[in-house]
Amino acid sequence: MVAPARRSFLTRLTRNPYVAGATPTLGGLIFGCDISSMSAQWDNEVFLAKMGHPSPFRQGGITAAMPAGSFAGALLNSYLADKIGRKRCVILSGWIWVVGCIIMAVANDVRTLIAGRVIGGFAVGIASAIVTVYQAEITKPSMRGKIVSIQQLSTMSGIMIQYFVSFGFAQTAGELTFRAPFGLMAIPGALLGSLMFIFPESPRWLMDKDRNEEALQILADVHAAGDTEDALVRLEYNEIKKQIDFDRTQAARSYMDLFKPDVRLRVFLGMSDQMWSQLGGMNVMMMKAAGLQGRQAGLIASSVQYALGVAFTIPTVFLIDKLGRRPLMFGGAVSMASCLLIVGTLTAAFGHAVNGSGASNTVTWVVDGHPAVRNAIIVFSYLFVCSFASTWGPCSWTYASELTPLRVRAKAVSFATATNWTFNFVLGLTTPQAFHNLQFGVYYLYMAFNILAAIHVFFMFRETKGYSLEQIDEVFANGHPFKAWQVPKDIVPAKALQRDLEGRHVEDLQHDSRTDEKDEKGEFAHVENVMHPSSTTA
Numbered sequence: 001m002v003a004p005a006r007r008s009f010l011t012r013l014t015r016n017p018y019v020a021g022a023t024p025t026l027g028g029l030i031f032g033c034d035i036s037s038m039s040a041q042w043d044n045e046v047f048l049a050k051m052g053h054p055s056p057f058r059q060g061g062i063t064a065a066m067p068a069g070s071f072a073g074a075l076l077n078s079y080l081a082d083k084i085g086r087k088r089c090v091i092l093s094g095w096i097w098v099v100g101c102i103i104m105a106v107a108n109d110v111r112t113l114i115a116g117r118v119i120g121g122f123a124v125g126i127a128s129a130i131v132t133v134y135q136a137e138i139t140k141p142s143m144r145g146k147i148v149s150i151q152q153l154s155t156m157s158g159i160m161i162q163y164f165v166s167f168g169f170a171q172t173a174g175e176l177t178f179r180a181p182f183g184l185m186a187i188p189g190a191l192l193g194s195l196m197f198i199f200p201e202s203p204r205w206l207m208d209k210d211r212n213e214e215a216l217q218i219l220a221d222v223h224a225a226g227d228t229e230d231a232l233v234r235l236e237y238n239e240i241k242k243q244i245d246f247d248r249t250q251a252a253r254s255y256m257d258l259f260k261p262d263v264r265l266r267v268f269l270g271m272s273d274q275m276w277s278q279l280g281g282m283n284v285m286m287m288k289a290a291g292l293q294g295r296q297a298g299l300i301a302s303s304v305q306y307a308l309g310v311a312f313t314i315p316t317v318f319l320i321d322k323l324g325r326r327p328l329m330f331g332g333a334v335s336m337a338s339c340l341l342i343v344g345t346l347t348a349a350f351g352h353a354v355n356g357s358g359a360s361n362t363v364t365w366v367v368d369g370h371p372a373v374r375n376a377i378i379v380f381s382y383l384f385v386c387s388f389a390s391t392w393g394p395c396s397w398t399y400a401s402e403l404t405p406l407r408v409r410a411k412a413v414s415f416a417t418a419t420n421w422t423f424n425f426v427l428g429l430t431t432p433q434a435f436h437n438l439q440f441g442v443y444y445l446y447m448a449f450n451i452l453a454a455i456h457v458f459f460m461f462r463e464t465k466g467y468s469l470e471q472i473d474e475v476f477a478n479g480h481p482f483k484a485w486q487v488p489k490d491i492v493p494a495k496a497l498q499r500d501l502e503g504r505h506v507e508d509l510q511h512d513s514r515t516d517e518k519d520e521k522g523e524f525a526h527v528e529n530v531m532h533p534s535s536t537t538a
Helices: 009-014 017-036 045-050 056-083 086-106 110-138 141-169 176-184 186-198 203-208 212-224 231-248 255-259 264-279 295-311 314-323 325-350 371-390 392-401 406-438 441-460 494-501 506-518 525-531
Strands: 351-355 363-367
Touching: 009 017, 017 086, 017 110, 017 141, 017 186, 017 212, 045 176, 056 086, 056 110, 056 406, 086 110, 086 176, 086 186, 110 141, 110 203, 110 392, 110 406, 141 176, 141 295, 141 314, 141 392, 176 186, 203 212, 203 231, 203 406, 212 231, 231 406, 255 264, 255 406, 264 392, 264 406, 264 441, 295 371, 314 325, 314 371, 314 392, 325 351, 325 363, 325 371, 325 392, 325 441, 363 371, 371 392, 392 406
Parallel strands: none
Antiparallel strands: 351 363
């Protein structure tokens, strides 16, 4: 066995699997910053005066500009990610975000502000569609869920940080109250666009471009401290190469590949899990519908919600690769439906509608005169936030990023992300009107969505934890009745295979993997036997 070459400190740092996987989640931080960037401004008299006291309709347009831009960015990423690479897309998103923040910070009218939000949203759309793909393609199967779910933790942290920064500057005087929060949002984007230059490209994208030696070295650096002769590295390298060779036997890559029989179910599942994450009701439960009156009470309530969102995402980062995606999403949907049922029932029994003042026609359903009921509604609203943060929040991004093969992965994840932004945009426009028309019935509507999500997960969402990205094809293989709660028994999870490689068979497997790589005719026979022990080779 040849000892790996001595690596510099910078190489060791940027090839560390945790550092390489976590640094791109600065894209999640800008995502979170944009989500809460307007929260404090609608109560900021200096901002409202500068923007000409926009009507509720114009306020909706300002808010909706971000998801509209994000939708466009996510769709463009479906082309860019395969053309220029995962790493360059991440870099591009960071610097476009900086431009958008600068425009927002200097805006003197609504049109300029909307332009800045569209550009910033465009950057967020690219980042949200590519960061999880990059993470999934560069990490080990045994830690993929942990690394990808850091993206959601970063998003929740960005929401909370920007919320407190905005309200902090709201206590100052002059236009600094809104220009400073907008300008400071550029910092994570500049860090993302700068730091990613020193990180490696996705090895799977490199191999797809026939840069095999470079890809092998990156796999070795990230997975085996630079040892290109490591058995698991060789095995994964051969698996990726086999997948790419197979993909090249298919028709020319195009958007029509998303509808081919071997991937269309998985593309649909990726889009569905993003849809259900939006229809779960997080936007509704984050609204001040529990009878809290006054800015100070609203600040406290929102602060608690954001803090809980961050705190309850952290355990999932460490548990998602142990518990799996499927049980977390199913359990989360059931838990959120239960919270919505309780909140809706208590609100219907003890609450009443309050019409918005002035030009606003927004209806808020509040509870007065029943402090115990009001507190119960607040508690179950918080429990809902905890349920979402620990299940659908991180799982929806993780699951969508690992479902499809390399040839369509960037396009499929971009379409899934565009689905997220579509429903984000629609819900942002319709939720206030839904409260006006359905009142407390809104809670029952979103409860029904969660029940449908739980049913969908149970019957259609197959578990993906522990399998390499290339093994997912076998997990969803055709040719047998599809039962989502079962996985074909002849597939050895990559995590279990790693334990075997680290055990008594390691030397034999190292020898075999090197021999297989040199033998073009039987290049993948050994890999097939190890990964699928019940199969036979010609």
